[in-house]
Amino acid sequence: MKLLEAVELTKIYDGQKGGLFAKRNPRQSLPAVNSVSFELRQNETLGLVGESGCGKSTLARMLLRLEQPSAGRVRYRGTDITDWSFGRMREVRSRMQLVFQNSLSSFNPAFTVERIIAEPLRNAGIRNAAERRARILHTLESVGLGASHLGRLPAELSGGQQQRVGIARALVRKPEILILDEPFSSLDFGLRRQAMDLLDELKKSLGLSYLFITHDLSIVGRFCDRAIVMRHGGIVEELPYADSLEQATHAYTRMLLDSIPARHPRERKIDSRLSNPSF
Ligand SMILES: Nc1ncnc2c1ncn2[C@@H]1O[C@H](COP(=O)(O)OP(=O)(O)OP(=O)(O)O)[C@@H](O)[C@H]1O
Numbered sequence: 001m002k003l004l005e006a007v008e009l010t011k012i013y014d015g016q017k018g019g020l021f022a023k024r025n026p027r028q029s030l031p032a033v034n035s036v037s038f039e040l041r042q043n044e045t046l047g048l049v050g051e052s053g054c055g056k057s058t059l060a061r062m063l064l065r066l067e068q069p070s071a072g073r074v075r076y077r078g079t080d081i082t083d084w085s086f087g088r089m090r091e092v093r094s095r096m097q098l099v100f101q102n103s104l105s106s107f108n109p110a111f112t113v114e115r116i117i118a119e120p121l122r123n124a125g126i127r128n129a130a131e132r133r134a135r136i137l138h139t140l141e142s143v144g145l146g147a148s149h150l151g152r153l154p155a156e157l158s159g160g161q162q163q164r165v166g167i168a169r170a171l172v173r174k175p176e177i178l179i180l181d182e183p184f185s186s187l188d189f190g191l192r193r194q195a196m197d198l199l200d201e202l203k204k205s206l207g208l209s210y211l212f213i214t215h216d217l218s219i220v221g222r223f224c225d226r227a228i229v230m231r232h233g234g235i236v237e238e239l240p241y242a243d244s245l246e247q248a249t250h251a252y253t254r255m256l257l258d259s260i261p262a263r264h265p266r267e268r269k270i271d272s273r274l275s276n277p278s279f
Contacts, residue, residue, distance in 0.1 A: 001042040002078065003177060003209055004063060004096070008035045009072035011058050011233075032058045034233040035072065040177065045203065045210040047220040047227030047242055049256070055233040056213045060179050063211070064096055065089050094124060097175040101182040103166030107154040113140070114150040117169050124173055139172045140165075142205075143198060160191040164198070171202070181213045196223050217256045221245045229253045 011033040033055040040046050048056050061067035063074055065081065073082045076092055084092070097120075100106040107116050117136045126132055140146060143164040154162060163183065170178055180199070184192040196219075202208060212224055220227050224242035228235050229252065237250035248254060 002039045003042050003076070004040040004211070005073075005075040006036055006038050006059065006063060007073040007075065008037050009033055009059065009062055009074065010035050010070050011055070011062060011067065012070045031070070031233050033062065033069075036230070036233070036235055037072075038228055038235065038238075040209055040211050042176075042209055043203070043207060044225045045212055045223060047224035047239075048211060048213045048230065049215065049217055049220055049227055050230035051215055051256075054230045056215075056230060057181060059230075060098070060181060060211065060213060064093070064098060064179065094120075094173040095175050096177040096179065097170035097173065099166055099170045099178055099180045099183050102186045103162045104154055104159075104186075106166065107162070109154055112151050112153060113145075113157070113165055116154070116165060117172050120169060120173050135172060136168075139168045142171065142202065143168045159187060160194060163187060163191070163195055167195075167198070167202070171206070174206075176207065177209050177211065179211045179213070182215070183212075184214075184219065185216075192219075199223075217245065217253075229256070 010031050012031045036055075036059060038046070048059065050056055058067060062069045065074065065084065069082065073080055075081065076095075081089065081092055111119075114133070114136055117139060118132050121132045121135060126135075136150070137147060140149060145161065145164055145168070149157070149161070149165075154165070157165065163186075166183075167178075178199075183199075184195055187195055199210065200223075203210060212220075214220065220239075220242045227239040227242045229237040229239065229248075229250065231252050237248060237253045239245060239248055239253070245257060248257060
């Protein structure tokens with residue numbers, strides 16, 4: 001089942017239309033995203049991999065319709081939503097949520113955890129405070145937090161807890177798609193594994209699908225079902241099974257693979273313990 005589809009999506013920003021910029025720097029005349037097509041299927045984690053500036057975030061913003069494509073179409077469950085108005089997009093937006101790279105910077109520092117997670121519910125017009133609180137608590141529990149966290153401010157939480165609150169805020173309106181934009185980059189190794197495990201569990205229990213944006217190919221094999229590799233706004237390679245990364249053939253993907261630093265033996269040991277079901 002195709003949940004979300006990009007059909008030849010293209011984005012050319014104003015400064016990229018040529019003229020002075022194009023003369024000074026020929027790369028500026030390249031579209032930020034150039035005729036990209038792919039689909040996100042139900043219950044899968046699709047990795048979108050590439051170096052900084054290759055167009056990953058622009059692509060995600062077009063899928064969420066936060067940015068209007070210069071050309072191409074966006075389809076959600078087979079329906080073309082490219083030209084839908086802001087009002088009409090409301091319902092679709094609740095089905096697709098974004099989890100930010102750095103949760104802390106996306107929170108209002110003066111808001112408690114309860115208020116942060118309540119915002120999407122208020123925006124959805126849920127006026128009943130008791131109903132909001134019940135949904136907030138239920139969602140907090142699903143990410144391993146509880147009532148004792150409701151009154152805390154973001155600065156009073158650990159990095160891992162902040163990320164869980166960010167995930168809870170994205171989940172509270174019961175989406176079916178999460179767009180995860182470098183969600184682990186501000187977490188250290190141990191917290192990263194916990195966050196991956198939590199997202200894996202939530203994917204199964206809530207029937208979610210993930211579009212996982214990253215520049216880090218080393219995470220893709222562990223976290224994704226399949227992946228697409230982007231460079232200079234276009235797709236250079238599709239990896240049908242992310243756990244067989246070593247079979248990637250494109251020179252650019254090989255270069256990304258080769259740039260993964262050799263991992264510390266202690267991390268490899270933790271990996272093997274975690275893959276042991278009795279651990
Ligand atoms: N609002 C904008 N106006 C003009 N150019 C932009 C704008 N947003 C992005 N770009 C350009 O589009 C290209 C793609 O940027 P984008 O942020 O999508 O890349 P990315 O792969 O997500 O990078 P990163 O991993 O660093 O976030 C870059 O060359 C960027 O400078």
